[in-house]
Amino acid sequence: NAGVMQNPRHLVRRRGQEARLRCSPMKGHSHVYWYRQLPEEGLKFMVYLQKENIIDESGMPKERFSAEFPKEGPSILRIQQVVRGDSAAYFCASSTSGFYNEQFFGPGTRLTVL
Amino acid sequence: ELKVEQNPLFLSMQEGKNYTIYCNYSTTSDRLYWYRQDPGKSLESLFVLLSNGAVKQEGRLMASLDTKARLSTLHITAAVHDLSATYFCAVDHSGGSNYKLTFGKGTLLTVNP
Numbered sequence: 001n002a003g004v005m006q007n008p009r010h011l012v013r014r015r016g017q018e019a020r021l022r023c024s025p026m027k028g029h030s031h032v033y034w035y036r037q038l039p040e041e042g043l044k045f046m047v048y049l050q051k052e053n054i055i056d057e058s059g060m061p062k063e064r065f066s067a068e069f070p071k072e073g074p075s076i077l078r079i080q081q082v083v084r085g086d087s088a089a090y091f092c093a094s095s096t097s098g099f100y101n102e103q104f105f106g107p108g109t110r111l112t113v114l
Numbered sequence: 115e116l117k118v119e120q121n122p123l124f125l126s127m128q129e130g131k132n133y134t135i136y137c138n139y140s141t142t143s144d145r146l147y148w149y150r151q152d153p154g155k156s157l158e159s160l161f162v163l164l165s166n167g168a169v170k171q172e173g174r175l176m177a178s179l180d181t182k183a184r185l186s187t188l189h190i191t192a193a194v195h196d197l198s199a200t201y202f203c204a205v206d207h208s209g210g211s212n213y214k215l216t217f218g219k220g221t222l223l224t225v226n227p
Contacts, residue, residue, distance in 0.1 A: 043157075
């Protein structure tokens, strides 16, 4: 049973470009979470999605960041007009349900903004 | 705002020695998690602690939870090189948003021969 998949594993973008990070949850999981880890910090919650629904995006920056989890295909975290401060590791996790269910993490995408 | 503090952040120890990593959190929570992360890899779940006084052991690692003190410990017994990794504790938010995990900064453990 494959775990949570994320791609790309490493992404380099220049300031002003767009970054698209993809996450395929574990088989049978319909709940996806995105976390961001800035250098020297712990992971911070960004957004929680179910299929076609954003449940909680309280951790998302108000501008330039968006997330989706379509009926078919992976969840996507999209960062428009990237800035150097967006450089971080972005982790996706999935679970079978949103409450009291263990989250399984992907390997992360390391985003570097030049 | 829920805050989670781990210490130490860096730990270098010799094989065969014992040590403890501490995790303090600031407000009531329903669950506490310990994760291990190897460089460039996923976070691997080690323990989920649910109630006051909970103790779980797996191999050379033992985790405990004191909800009154809002403190969890991860104890390493007779460390071996394979335990070298970064260890995170995480706490969920009680109530309706308990899917939201707040992480400590992590403890980078290096076990030297």
